[in-house]
Amino acid sequence: MSHSPRSRPNPAGGVESTTVSETSKVEAMxxxxxxxDCRAILEATADESLTANELSEACDLPLSTAYRKxxxxxxxGLLDEQLRISRNGKHTSEYARSVEDVHVSxxxxxxxxxxxxxxxEHGQSAVAGAD
Known part of the structure; x- marks a missing residue:
């Protein structure tokens, strides 16, 4: 089982379907x-991008655990990391859920x-205008 991921773009609304069959990637996912804790983070990032500190608080996790997760x-590939640009120059990473569904075959x-x-949306590397 060492196949590469296959992607199929769907013109309806920017939806993309990928198939993963490589054993190590399947097991990790x-x-x-x-x-x-990972499921809690995925749920918290369903509608908005959050920083590690925000996720630590929202999911009631120690910050060190939040960073590991x-x-x-x-x-x-279940989350995308983006850069939140701040006017004060202190930029921070924020995380957004990058998947809608995962099906096992x-x-x-x-x-x-x-x-x-x-x-x-999630493909952006920076989000401007945040303080």
Whole structure:
């Protein structure tokens, strides 16, 4: 099971579907989805981008735990990291959920079908105007 991810853009609303079948990537993503703290972060970032401090508070996690979970979620592609630009010059990372759905298929080998929507929104590297 060492296939590369396959992507299929959908013209309806910037939705993209990707299939992941590489064993290590499937295991990492399923591990992140199994983790209660990771799921809390994914839920908190469903509608808005949040910083590590904001997520720590919203999910009632120690900041060190929030950073570990954020690293796992960004490495697996479940979260996008962006730069929040501040007028005072103190820029900080913020995180946005990058997936809408994850489906597991076990027909041949285990594969994950990941649906991403709002690809244009989350693809930005910086958000200007925040203080």
């Amino acid at each position: 399923l591990g992140a989805l199994e983790d209660e 954020l690293e796992l979620l960004t490495e697996t 076990i027909e041949n080998d285990i594969e994950l079908s990941i649906t991403r929507s709002g690809v244009e």
